[in-house]
Amino acid sequence: MSNSLSKGRPAALFARRATLSGYSWSGLVYIIPALAFFVVFVIYPIIVSVQTSFYDYDGLTLATPVGFANYVNVFADDDLRTALAHSLVLLVFYAALPVCIGLALAGAMSRIRIYGLTVFRALLFLPQILSSVVVAVAWRGLLASDGPVNSALEAVGLGALATTWLGNFDTALPSIGVIGTWVEYGLCMVLFLAGIVTIDRSLYEAARLDGAGPIREFFSITLPALRPQISIALILTITFALRNFDLIWNTTRGGPGTSTTVPSLFVYQDAFQNRQLGQASALAVVLTAVILIVVVIVQVLLRERGDKKTRTPRKERTR
Protein backbone atom coordinates (compact mmCIF):
# COMPACT_ATOMS: atom_id res chain seq x y z
CA MET A 1 0.00 0.00 0.00
CA SER A 2 2.58 2.54 1.04
CA ASN A 3 4.85 1.45 -1.78
CA SER A 4 2.35 1.86 -4.58
CA LEU A 5 1.16 5.21 -3.28
CA SER A 6 4.59 6.72 -2.99
CA LYS A 7 5.79 5.54 -6.37
CA GLY A 8 4.32 8.56 -8.12
CA ARG A 9 5.98 10.99 -5.72
CA PRO A 10 9.52 9.82 -5.23
CA ALA A 11 10.70 12.69 -3.09
CA ALA A 12 7.86 12.43 -0.60
CA LEU A 13 9.05 9.62 1.60
CA PHE A 14 12.39 8.76 3.11
CA ALA A 15 12.22 5.39 1.45
CA ARG A 16 11.72 6.89 -1.97
CA ARG A 17 14.16 9.70 -1.54
CA ALA A 18 16.73 7.07 -0.71
CA THR A 19 15.74 4.86 -3.63
CA LEU A 20 16.97 7.44 -6.11
CA SER A 21 20.50 7.09 -4.83
CA GLY A 22 20.23 3.45 -3.79
CA TYR A 23 20.08 2.27 -0.20
CA SER A 24 19.80 4.42 2.87
CA TRP A 25 23.04 3.43 4.59
CA SER A 26 22.59 6.01 7.30
CA GLY A 27 19.31 4.33 8.17
CA LEU A 28 21.37 1.46 9.57
CA VAL A 29 22.15 3.68 12.54
CA TYR A 30 18.56 3.16 13.68
CA ILE A 31 18.77 -0.59 13.40
CA ILE A 32 22.24 -1.38 14.71
CA PRO A 33 21.51 -0.97 18.45
CA ALA A 34 18.60 -3.43 18.37
CA LEU A 35 20.44 -5.75 16.03
CA ALA A 36 23.56 -5.71 18.22
CA PHE A 37 21.63 -7.04 21.23
CA PHE A 38 19.97 -9.65 19.06
CA VAL A 39 23.18 -10.83 17.44
CA VAL A 40 25.27 -10.93 20.63
CA PHE A 41 22.66 -12.56 22.89
CA VAL A 42 20.70 -14.74 20.46
CA ILE A 43 22.48 -15.40 17.15
CA TYR A 44 25.99 -15.78 18.53
CA PRO A 45 24.88 -18.25 21.25
CA ILE A 46 23.09 -20.36 18.63
CA ILE A 47 26.25 -20.56 16.55
CA VAL A 48 28.27 -21.54 19.62
CA SER A 49 25.69 -24.20 20.48
CA VAL A 50 25.91 -25.72 17.02
CA GLN A 51 29.70 -25.69 17.23
CA THR A 52 29.78 -27.20 20.74
CA SER A 53 27.43 -29.97 19.65
CA PHE A 54 30.22 -31.52 17.58
CA TYR A 55 32.59 -31.79 20.54
CA ASP A 56 33.01 -33.82 23.67
CA TYR A 57 33.41 -31.05 26.21
CA ASP A 58 33.07 -30.83 29.99
CA GLY A 59 33.51 -27.07 30.17
CA LEU A 60 36.92 -27.28 31.84
CA THR A 61 39.36 -29.49 29.97
CA LEU A 62 40.13 -29.36 26.27
CA ALA A 63 37.23 -30.21 23.95
CA THR A 64 37.66 -33.15 21.58
CA PRO A 65 35.84 -33.20 18.25
CA VAL A 66 33.52 -36.19 17.95
CA GLY A 67 31.68 -35.55 14.69
CA PHE A 68 28.02 -36.49 14.84
CA ALA A 69 28.37 -38.77 17.87
CA ASN A 70 26.35 -36.46 20.10
CA TYR A 71 23.56 -36.36 17.53
CA VAL A 72 23.56 -40.13 17.14
CA ASN A 73 23.32 -40.34 20.90
CA VAL A 74 20.23 -38.13 20.96
CA PHE A 75 18.33 -40.85 19.12
CA ALA A 76 20.23 -43.88 20.46
CA ASP A 77 20.38 -43.15 24.19
CA ASP A 78 17.55 -44.90 26.03
CA ASP A 79 16.95 -42.04 28.48
CA LEU A 80 16.75 -39.46 25.70
CA ARG A 81 14.45 -41.65 23.63
CA THR A 82 12.16 -42.05 26.61
CA ALA A 83 12.15 -38.27 27.01
CA LEU A 84 11.24 -37.81 23.34
CA ALA A 85 8.40 -40.32 23.75
CA HIS A 86 7.13 -38.33 26.75
CA SER A 87 7.13 -35.22 24.57
CA LEU A 88 4.90 -36.98 22.06
CA VAL A 89 2.43 -37.93 24.81
CA LEU A 90 2.47 -34.37 26.09
CA LEU A 91 1.76 -33.06 22.58
CA VAL A 92 -1.67 -34.70 22.85
CA PHE A 93 -2.38 -32.96 26.16
CA TYR A 94 -0.72 -29.62 25.40
CA ALA A 95 -1.74 -29.13 21.77
CA ALA A 96 -4.36 -31.59 20.47
CA LEU A 97 -6.73 -31.46 23.46
CA PRO A 98 -6.71 -27.67 23.94
CA VAL A 99 -7.27 -27.06 20.23
CA CYS A 100 -10.14 -29.58 20.13
CA ILE A 101 -11.76 -28.22 23.29
CA GLY A 102 -11.35 -24.70 21.96
CA LEU A 103 -12.85 -25.61 18.59
CA ALA A 104 -15.81 -27.47 20.11
CA LEU A 105 -16.71 -24.60 22.38
CA ALA A 106 -16.02 -21.97 19.74
CA GLY A 107 -18.26 -23.90 17.34
CA ALA A 108 -21.07 -23.86 19.89
CA MET A 109 -20.50 -20.17 20.51
CA SER A 110 -20.61 -19.26 16.84
CA ARG A 111 -24.31 -20.19 16.85
CA ILE A 112 -25.50 -17.86 19.57
CA ARG A 113 -25.14 -14.36 20.89
CA ILE A 114 -22.80 -14.57 23.88
CA TYR A 115 -23.48 -12.50 26.95
CA GLY A 116 -20.53 -11.36 29.06
CA LEU A 117 -17.99 -12.23 26.39
CA THR A 118 -15.36 -9.81 27.76
CA VAL A 119 -15.52 -11.33 31.22
CA PHE A 120 -15.40 -14.90 29.93
CA ARG A 121 -12.44 -13.99 27.73
CA ALA A 122 -10.54 -12.45 30.63
CA LEU A 123 -11.16 -15.48 32.87
CA LEU A 124 -10.28 -18.03 30.18
CA PHE A 125 -7.05 -16.20 29.39
CA LEU A 126 -5.91 -16.05 33.02
CA PRO A 127 -3.72 -19.22 32.97
CA GLN A 128 -1.60 -17.58 30.28
CA ILE A 129 -0.47 -14.68 32.44
CA LEU A 130 0.53 -16.65 35.53
CA SER A 131 4.15 -17.59 36.07
CA SER A 132 4.67 -21.29 35.43
CA VAL A 133 6.11 -21.55 38.94
CA VAL A 134 2.83 -20.24 40.38
CA VAL A 135 0.93 -22.69 38.16
CA ALA A 136 3.12 -25.52 39.43
CA VAL A 137 2.57 -24.59 43.08
CA ALA A 138 -1.18 -24.32 42.56
CA TRP A 139 -1.48 -27.68 40.81
CA ARG A 140 0.82 -29.41 43.27
CA GLY A 141 -1.70 -28.36 45.89
CA LEU A 142 -4.69 -29.52 43.84
CA LEU A 143 -3.12 -32.91 43.07
CA ALA A 144 -1.62 -33.54 46.52
CA SER A 145 -2.64 -36.69 48.38
CA ASP A 146 -4.88 -34.62 50.69
CA GLY A 147 -5.78 -32.12 47.94
CA PRO A 148 -9.15 -31.11 46.46
CA VAL A 149 -8.97 -33.59 43.56
CA ASN A 150 -8.75 -36.57 45.88
CA SER A 151 -11.36 -35.09 48.23
CA ALA A 152 -13.73 -34.68 45.28
CA LEU A 153 -13.14 -38.30 44.24
CA GLU A 154 -13.89 -39.50 47.75
CA ALA A 155 -17.00 -37.35 47.93
CA VAL A 156 -18.48 -39.07 44.87
CA GLY A 157 -17.53 -42.53 46.08
CA LEU A 158 -14.45 -42.98 43.90
CA GLY A 159 -12.01 -42.76 46.81
CA ALA A 160 -10.29 -45.90 45.52
CA LEU A 161 -8.92 -43.83 42.60
CA ALA A 162 -7.29 -41.29 44.91
CA THR A 163 -3.51 -41.20 44.66
CA THR A 164 -0.57 -38.84 44.90
CA TRP A 165 -1.06 -37.87 41.28
CA LEU A 166 2.37 -36.34 40.62
CA GLY A 167 4.23 -38.96 42.67
CA ASN A 168 2.76 -42.07 41.08
CA PHE A 169 4.62 -43.69 38.16
CA ASP A 170 1.39 -44.28 36.24
CA THR A 171 -0.32 -40.95 36.80
CA ALA A 172 2.55 -38.41 36.86
CA LEU A 173 2.84 -37.88 33.09
CA PRO A 174 -0.92 -37.60 32.40
CA SER A 175 -1.20 -35.26 35.41
CA ILE A 176 1.47 -32.97 33.94
CA GLY A 177 -0.47 -33.27 30.69
CA VAL A 178 -3.68 -32.09 32.34
CA ILE A 179 -1.85 -29.05 33.72
CA GLY A 180 -0.69 -28.28 30.18
CA THR A 181 -4.22 -28.66 28.86
CA TRP A 182 -5.39 -26.26 31.56
CA VAL A 183 -2.74 -23.67 30.62
CA GLU A 184 -3.52 -23.80 26.89
CA TYR A 185 -7.23 -24.40 26.32
CA GLY A 186 -8.24 -20.86 27.30
CA LEU A 187 -5.69 -19.40 24.90
CA CYS A 188 -7.13 -21.53 22.09
CA MET A 189 -10.68 -20.47 22.91
CA VAL A 190 -9.76 -16.79 23.02
CA LEU A 191 -7.94 -17.07 19.68
CA PHE A 192 -10.89 -18.88 18.07
CA LEU A 193 -13.43 -16.46 19.51
CA ALA A 194 -11.48 -13.58 17.97
CA GLY A 195 -11.66 -15.41 14.65
CA ILE A 196 -15.37 -16.16 14.89
CA VAL A 197 -16.24 -12.49 15.30
CA THR A 198 -14.79 -11.87 11.83
CA ILE A 199 -16.97 -14.51 10.12
CA ASP A 200 -19.74 -13.04 8.04
CA ARG A 201 -23.04 -13.84 9.83
CA SER A 202 -24.92 -14.14 6.55
CA LEU A 203 -22.94 -17.31 5.79
CA TYR A 204 -24.61 -19.00 8.75
CA GLU A 205 -28.03 -17.73 7.77
CA ALA A 206 -27.57 -18.99 4.23
CA ALA A 207 -26.42 -22.37 5.54
CA ARG A 208 -29.46 -22.63 7.78
CA LEU A 209 -31.80 -21.74 4.95
CA ASP A 210 -30.20 -24.61 3.05
CA GLY A 211 -31.05 -26.85 5.98
CA ALA A 212 -27.55 -27.36 7.36
CA GLY A 213 -27.37 -28.68 10.92
CA PRO A 214 -24.92 -27.54 13.60
CA ILE A 215 -22.33 -30.18 12.64
CA ARG A 216 -22.45 -29.32 8.95
CA GLU A 217 -22.31 -25.63 9.82
CA PHE A 218 -19.19 -26.20 11.92
CA PHE A 219 -17.31 -28.15 9.26
CA SER A 220 -18.29 -26.04 6.26
CA ILE A 221 -18.18 -22.53 7.72
CA THR A 222 -16.57 -22.19 11.16
CA LEU A 223 -13.64 -24.57 10.73
CA PRO A 224 -12.39 -23.25 7.34
CA ALA A 225 -12.75 -19.64 8.47
CA LEU A 226 -10.67 -20.28 11.57
CA ARG A 227 -7.71 -21.64 9.62
CA PRO A 228 -5.32 -18.76 10.52
CA GLN A 229 -6.26 -18.97 14.21
CA ILE A 230 -5.88 -22.76 14.26
CA SER A 231 -2.46 -22.37 12.69
CA ILE A 232 -1.35 -19.92 15.39
CA ALA A 233 -2.89 -22.00 18.18
CA LEU A 234 -1.04 -25.10 16.98
CA ILE A 235 2.26 -23.26 16.68
CA LEU A 236 1.97 -21.76 20.17
CA THR A 237 0.79 -24.95 21.88
CA ILE A 238 3.20 -27.31 20.11
CA THR A 239 6.14 -25.01 20.86
CA PHE A 240 5.05 -24.87 24.51
CA ALA A 241 4.73 -28.67 24.63
CA LEU A 242 8.16 -29.33 23.13
CA ARG A 243 9.97 -26.80 25.33
CA ASN A 244 8.18 -27.36 28.58
CA PHE A 245 11.02 -26.95 31.09
CA ASP A 246 9.47 -24.73 33.76
CA LEU A 247 6.40 -26.81 34.55
CA ILE A 248 8.27 -30.11 34.77
CA TRP A 249 11.10 -28.61 36.80
CA ASN A 250 8.70 -27.16 39.35
CA THR A 251 6.40 -30.17 39.64
CA THR A 252 8.24 -33.48 39.24
CA ARG A 253 11.79 -32.74 37.98
CA GLY A 254 11.33 -35.70 35.66
CA GLY A 255 10.33 -38.11 38.42
CA PRO A 256 9.23 -40.34 39.88
CA GLY A 257 12.06 -42.34 38.34
CA THR A 258 12.19 -41.22 34.73
CA SER A 259 8.42 -41.17 34.24
CA THR A 260 8.16 -37.46 33.32
CA THR A 261 11.54 -36.66 31.76
CA VAL A 262 11.52 -34.36 28.71
CA PRO A 263 14.33 -33.22 26.36
CA SER A 264 14.62 -29.69 27.80
CA LEU A 265 15.22 -31.21 31.23
CA PHE A 266 18.22 -33.10 29.86
CA VAL A 267 19.47 -29.95 28.12
CA TYR A 268 19.62 -28.29 31.53
CA GLN A 269 20.97 -31.30 33.42
CA ASP A 270 23.63 -32.19 30.86
CA ALA A 271 24.76 -28.59 30.59
CA PHE A 272 24.73 -27.52 34.24
CA GLN A 273 24.80 -30.68 36.35
CA ASN A 274 26.45 -33.52 34.40
CA ARG A 275 28.90 -31.25 32.55
CA GLN A 276 28.27 -32.91 29.19
CA LEU A 277 28.18 -29.71 27.22
CA GLY A 278 28.46 -31.28 23.77
CA GLN A 279 25.59 -33.64 24.44
CA ALA A 280 23.44 -30.84 25.87
CA SER A 281 24.13 -28.65 22.83
CA ALA A 282 23.29 -31.41 20.35
CA LEU A 283 20.01 -32.05 22.14
CA ALA A 284 19.18 -28.34 22.19
CA VAL A 285 19.96 -28.03 18.48
CA VAL A 286 17.73 -31.02 17.68
CA LEU A 287 14.95 -29.55 19.82
CA THR A 288 15.26 -26.22 18.00
CA ALA A 289 15.29 -27.88 14.58
CA VAL A 290 12.21 -29.95 15.44
CA ILE A 291 10.32 -26.87 16.60
CA LEU A 292 11.27 -24.84 13.52
CA ILE A 293 10.27 -27.75 11.24
CA VAL A 294 6.93 -28.16 13.01
CA VAL A 295 6.25 -24.43 12.70
CA VAL A 296 6.94 -24.54 8.97
CA ILE A 297 4.80 -27.67 8.49
CA VAL A 298 1.84 -26.16 10.34
CA GLN A 299 2.17 -22.94 8.35
CA VAL A 300 2.27 -24.77 5.04
CA LEU A 301 -0.56 -27.17 5.85
CA LEU A 302 -2.93 -24.53 7.12
CA ARG A 303 -2.07 -21.53 4.98
CA GLU A 304 -1.40 -22.72 1.44
CA ARG A 305 -4.60 -24.37 0.37
CA GLY A 306 -7.19 -21.87 1.52
CA ASP A 307 -5.00 -18.89 0.77
CA LYS A 308 -6.68 -17.58 -2.33
CA LYS A 309 -10.21 -18.11 -1.15
CA THR A 310 -10.19 -17.04 2.47
CA ARG A 311 -7.38 -14.61 2.92
CA THR A 312 -8.50 -11.54 1.04
CA PRO A 313 -12.09 -11.39 2.25
CA ARG A 314 -10.94 -11.91 5.84
CA LYS A 315 -8.66 -8.91 5.69
CA GLU A 316 -11.40 -6.70 4.37
CA ARG A 317 -13.71 -7.73 7.15
CA THR A 318 -11.26 -7.01 9.94
CA ARG A 319 -10.60 -3.51 8.73
Added chain:
Amino acid sequence: MKVSARESVVTHALLLIAAIFAVYPLISIIVSSLGGADGAPNFANFQVAWTRGSFASALIASAVVAATVVIVTAVLASLAGFALATMRIPGSKLIMGLLLVGLVLPYEVTVLPLYQLLSGWGLIDTYWALILPQIGLSVPLGVFWMRTFFASVPIELLEAARLDGASRFQTLRLVLMPIAGPAIATLCTILFLFTWNEFLLALILVPENQAVQTAPLALSFFSGTARAADPNVTAAAAVLVALPIVLAYVVLQRRLISGLTDGAVK
Protein backbone atom coordinates in the same frame (compact mmCIF):
# COMPACT_ATOMS: atom_id res chain seq x y z
CA MET B 1 -30.95 -16.03 13.03
CA LYS B 2 -32.86 -18.27 15.34
CA VAL B 3 -31.37 -20.73 17.73
CA SER B 4 -33.41 -22.18 20.56
CA ALA B 5 -33.15 -20.52 23.96
CA ARG B 6 -32.25 -23.89 25.34
CA GLU B 7 -29.16 -24.13 23.15
CA SER B 8 -28.10 -20.66 24.25
CA VAL B 9 -28.42 -21.64 27.92
CA VAL B 10 -26.49 -24.88 27.42
CA THR B 11 -23.67 -23.10 25.59
CA HIS B 12 -23.43 -20.42 28.25
CA ALA B 13 -23.32 -23.13 30.90
CA LEU B 14 -20.42 -24.83 29.10
CA LEU B 15 -18.65 -21.51 28.80
CA LEU B 16 -19.16 -20.89 32.50
CA ILE B 17 -17.73 -24.30 33.41
CA ALA B 18 -14.71 -23.65 31.19
CA ALA B 19 -14.18 -20.25 32.83
CA ILE B 20 -14.49 -21.62 36.38
CA PHE B 21 -12.03 -24.41 35.57
CA ALA B 22 -9.59 -21.77 34.26
CA VAL B 23 -9.76 -19.72 37.45
CA TYR B 24 -10.10 -22.48 40.02
CA PRO B 25 -6.39 -23.21 40.64
CA LEU B 26 -5.68 -19.56 41.37
CA ILE B 27 -8.70 -19.35 43.68
CA SER B 28 -7.54 -22.50 45.44
CA ILE B 29 -4.11 -21.06 46.33
CA ILE B 30 -5.71 -17.79 47.47
CA VAL B 31 -8.08 -19.72 49.77
CA SER B 32 -5.26 -21.92 50.97
CA SER B 33 -2.99 -18.90 51.63
CA LEU B 34 -5.63 -17.34 53.88
CA GLY B 35 -6.28 -20.54 55.81
CA GLY B 36 -4.39 -21.90 58.78
CA ALA B 37 -4.39 -24.37 61.59
CA ASP B 38 -6.96 -22.45 63.62
CA GLY B 39 -9.49 -21.95 60.82
CA ALA B 40 -10.32 -18.24 60.54
CA PRO B 41 -8.98 -16.45 57.42
CA ASN B 42 -5.85 -14.47 58.24
CA PHE B 43 -2.66 -13.13 56.73
CA ALA B 44 -0.24 -14.97 59.01
CA ASN B 45 0.95 -17.19 56.13
CA PHE B 46 1.89 -14.13 54.12
CA GLN B 47 3.96 -12.80 57.00
CA VAL B 48 5.85 -16.06 57.28
CA ALA B 49 6.40 -16.34 53.52
CA TRP B 50 7.44 -12.69 53.23
CA THR B 51 10.15 -12.95 55.88
CA ARG B 52 11.39 -16.49 55.21
CA GLY B 53 11.36 -16.34 51.42
CA SER B 54 12.80 -12.80 51.14
CA PHE B 55 10.09 -11.92 48.63
CA ALA B 56 10.57 -8.20 49.19
CA SER B 57 13.95 -8.36 47.47
CA ALA B 58 12.60 -10.82 44.87
CA LEU B 59 9.75 -8.52 43.85
CA ILE B 60 12.14 -5.57 43.66
CA ALA B 61 14.56 -7.60 41.53
CA SER B 62 11.74 -8.63 39.20
CA ALA B 63 10.58 -5.03 38.89
CA VAL B 64 14.10 -3.73 38.18
CA VAL B 65 14.77 -6.38 35.54
CA ALA B 66 11.37 -6.16 33.86
CA ALA B 67 11.29 -2.35 33.80
CA THR B 68 14.81 -2.08 32.34
CA VAL B 69 14.21 -4.75 29.70
CA VAL B 70 10.86 -3.23 28.68
CA ILE B 71 12.10 0.36 28.43
CA VAL B 72 15.34 -0.42 26.58
CA THR B 73 13.56 -2.82 24.21
CA ALA B 74 10.81 -0.30 23.48
CA VAL B 75 13.36 2.38 22.56
CA LEU B 76 15.52 0.06 20.44
CA ALA B 77 12.47 -1.47 18.74
CA SER B 78 10.96 1.94 17.95
CA LEU B 79 14.17 3.08 16.26
CA ALA B 80 14.63 -0.13 14.27
CA GLY B 81 10.94 -0.53 13.45
CA PHE B 82 10.82 3.06 12.18
CA ALA B 83 13.80 2.52 9.89
CA LEU B 84 12.53 -0.80 8.55
CA ALA B 85 9.06 0.65 7.88
CA THR B 86 10.05 3.91 6.22
CA MET B 87 13.55 3.57 4.77
CA ARG B 88 15.25 1.34 2.25
CA ILE B 89 17.81 -0.36 4.43
CA PRO B 90 20.59 -2.45 2.89
CA GLY B 91 20.13 -6.08 3.88
CA SER B 92 16.69 -5.45 5.33
CA LYS B 93 15.41 -8.78 3.98
CA LEU B 94 18.18 -10.65 5.79
CA ILE B 95 17.61 -8.66 8.98
CA MET B 96 13.88 -9.38 8.92
CA GLY B 97 14.53 -13.05 8.21
CA LEU B 98 16.89 -13.35 11.18
CA LEU B 99 14.40 -11.61 13.45
CA LEU B 100 11.62 -13.91 12.23
CA VAL B 101 13.65 -16.95 13.29
CA GLY B 102 14.20 -15.24 16.64
CA LEU B 103 10.45 -14.93 17.01
CA VAL B 104 9.79 -18.69 17.06
CA LEU B 105 13.14 -19.86 18.40
CA PRO B 106 13.15 -21.91 21.60
CA TYR B 107 15.74 -19.99 23.59
CA GLU B 108 16.85 -23.19 25.37
CA VAL B 109 19.43 -23.49 22.60
CA THR B 110 21.02 -20.20 23.68
CA VAL B 111 21.26 -20.71 27.45
CA LEU B 112 24.52 -22.64 27.70
CA PRO B 113 26.57 -20.27 25.49
CA LEU B 114 24.88 -17.35 27.25
CA TYR B 115 26.10 -18.67 30.57
CA GLN B 116 29.64 -19.03 29.23
CA LEU B 117 29.56 -15.58 27.61
CA LEU B 118 28.26 -13.79 30.69
CA SER B 119 30.50 -15.69 33.04
CA GLY B 120 33.45 -14.65 30.86
CA TRP B 121 32.36 -11.06 31.38
CA GLY B 122 32.02 -11.67 35.13
CA LEU B 123 28.31 -10.84 35.04
CA ILE B 124 26.81 -14.08 36.39
CA ASP B 125 24.72 -13.40 39.50
CA THR B 126 24.23 -9.72 38.62
CA TYR B 127 21.21 -7.85 37.23
CA TRP B 128 23.06 -7.56 33.91
CA ALA B 129 22.96 -11.33 33.44
CA LEU B 130 19.16 -11.15 33.38
CA ILE B 131 18.73 -7.82 31.63
CA LEU B 132 21.09 -8.05 28.64
CA PRO B 133 19.96 -11.44 27.23
CA GLN B 134 16.29 -10.66 27.74
CA ILE B 135 16.65 -7.44 25.74
CA GLY B 136 18.17 -9.54 22.96
CA LEU B 137 15.34 -12.06 23.17
CA SER B 138 12.67 -9.32 23.21
CA VAL B 139 14.06 -7.44 20.21
CA PRO B 140 12.43 -9.61 17.48
CA LEU B 141 8.90 -9.19 18.82
CA GLY B 142 9.49 -5.50 19.52
CA VAL B 143 10.88 -4.68 16.09
CA PHE B 144 8.12 -6.54 14.23
CA TRP B 145 5.52 -4.90 16.42
CA MET B 146 6.78 -1.35 15.89
CA ARG B 147 7.46 -1.90 12.20
CA THR B 148 3.86 -3.03 11.71
CA PHE B 149 2.65 0.06 13.51
CA PHE B 150 4.85 2.54 11.63
CA ALA B 151 3.91 0.92 8.31
CA SER B 152 0.24 1.52 9.15
CA VAL B 153 0.70 5.28 9.61
CA PRO B 154 -0.78 7.21 6.67
CA ILE B 155 1.96 8.18 4.27
CA GLU B 156 0.62 11.75 4.06
CA LEU B 157 1.70 12.32 7.66
CA LEU B 158 5.31 11.50 6.89
CA GLU B 159 5.13 13.56 3.72
CA ALA B 160 3.79 16.58 5.59
CA ALA B 161 6.52 16.29 8.21
CA ARG B 162 9.15 16.22 5.49
CA LEU B 163 7.67 19.21 3.69
CA ASP B 164 7.81 21.08 6.99
CA GLY B 165 11.53 20.41 6.98
CA ALA B 166 11.65 17.76 9.68
CA SER B 167 14.65 15.44 9.66
CA ARG B 168 14.11 11.70 9.91
CA PHE B 169 14.78 11.65 13.62
CA GLN B 170 12.53 14.66 14.22
CA THR B 171 9.76 12.93 12.30
CA LEU B 172 10.09 9.90 14.53
CA ARG B 173 10.32 11.89 17.77
CA LEU B 174 7.81 14.67 17.14
CA VAL B 175 5.31 13.19 14.68
CA LEU B 176 5.28 9.42 15.11
CA MET B 177 6.04 8.83 18.78
CA PRO B 178 3.10 10.94 20.00
CA ILE B 179 0.64 8.78 18.04
CA ALA B 180 2.46 5.51 18.82
CA GLY B 181 1.34 5.56 22.46
CA PRO B 182 -1.23 2.73 22.33
CA ALA B 183 0.99 0.47 20.19
CA ILE B 184 3.96 0.98 22.51
CA ALA B 185 1.80 0.51 25.61
CA THR B 186 0.54 -2.85 24.34
CA LEU B 187 4.06 -3.93 23.41
CA CYS B 188 5.35 -2.92 26.85
CA THR B 189 2.55 -4.86 28.56
CA ILE B 190 3.37 -8.04 26.64
CA LEU B 191 7.12 -7.71 27.19
CA PHE B 192 6.60 -6.97 30.87
CA LEU B 193 4.53 -10.13 31.26
CA PHE B 194 7.13 -12.30 29.52
CA THR B 195 10.05 -10.80 31.44
CA TRP B 196 8.32 -10.92 34.82
CA ASN B 197 7.47 -14.62 34.40
CA GLU B 198 10.83 -15.72 32.97
CA PHE B 199 12.16 -18.70 34.89
CA LEU B 200 14.86 -20.73 33.10
CA LEU B 201 17.18 -17.78 32.43
CA ALA B 202 16.99 -16.73 36.06
CA LEU B 203 17.67 -20.29 37.22
CA ILE B 204 20.80 -20.47 35.08
CA LEU B 205 22.17 -16.92 35.14
CA VAL B 206 21.66 -15.83 38.77
CA PRO B 207 21.89 -19.14 40.65
CA GLU B 208 23.73 -18.00 43.77
CA ASN B 209 23.00 -14.34 44.49
CA GLN B 210 19.71 -14.10 46.35
CA ALA B 211 19.69 -10.30 46.11
CA VAL B 212 19.07 -10.34 42.34
CA GLN B 213 16.87 -13.44 42.14
CA THR B 214 13.50 -12.71 40.56
CA ALA B 215 10.12 -13.59 42.05
CA PRO B 216 9.47 -16.82 40.09
CA LEU B 217 12.94 -18.14 40.96
CA ALA B 218 12.55 -17.19 44.63
CA LEU B 219 9.19 -18.98 44.66
CA SER B 220 10.72 -22.06 43.04
CA PHE B 221 13.48 -22.25 45.66
CA PHE B 222 11.07 -21.46 48.50
CA SER B 223 8.48 -24.05 47.49
CA GLY B 224 11.27 -26.56 46.89
CA THR B 225 12.73 -26.23 50.36
CA ALA B 226 9.33 -25.83 51.98
CA ARG B 227 7.91 -28.95 50.38
CA ALA B 228 7.67 -30.72 53.69
CA ALA B 229 6.57 -27.53 55.47
CA ASP B 230 3.22 -25.78 55.61
CA PRO B 231 1.46 -25.84 52.19
CA ASN B 232 -0.53 -22.75 53.21
CA VAL B 233 2.70 -20.74 53.49
CA THR B 234 3.81 -21.98 50.06
CA ALA B 235 0.42 -20.93 48.69
CA ALA B 236 0.86 -17.49 50.26
CA ALA B 237 4.25 -17.16 48.58
CA ALA B 238 2.72 -18.09 45.23
CA VAL B 239 0.00 -15.47 45.70
CA LEU B 240 2.68 -12.85 46.47
CA VAL B 241 4.44 -13.65 43.19
CA ALA B 242 1.22 -13.74 41.14
CA LEU B 243 -0.37 -10.66 42.71
CA PRO B 244 1.41 -7.86 40.78
CA ILE B 245 0.73 -9.59 37.46
CA VAL B 246 -2.91 -10.37 38.28
CA LEU B 247 -3.53 -6.77 39.39
CA ALA B 248 -1.95 -5.43 36.21
CA TYR B 249 -4.02 -7.94 34.25
CA VAL B 250 -7.28 -6.72 35.77
CA VAL B 251 -6.47 -3.22 34.48
CA LEU B 252 -4.83 -4.09 31.17
CA GLN B 253 -6.55 -7.34 30.09
CA ARG B 254 -8.31 -5.91 27.05
CA ARG B 255 -5.11 -4.44 25.70
CA LEU B 256 -3.10 -7.53 26.53
CA ILE B 257 -5.50 -10.12 25.08
CA SER B 258 -6.15 -8.24 21.87
CA GLY B 259 -2.43 -7.53 21.55
CA LEU B 260 -1.42 -11.15 22.02
CA THR B 261 -4.15 -12.68 19.85
CA ASP B 262 -4.21 -10.17 16.99
CA GLY B 263 -0.45 -9.78 17.07
CA ALA B 264 0.00 -13.54 16.86
CA VAL B 265 -2.28 -13.89 13.86
CA LYS B 266 -0.52 -11.08 12.02
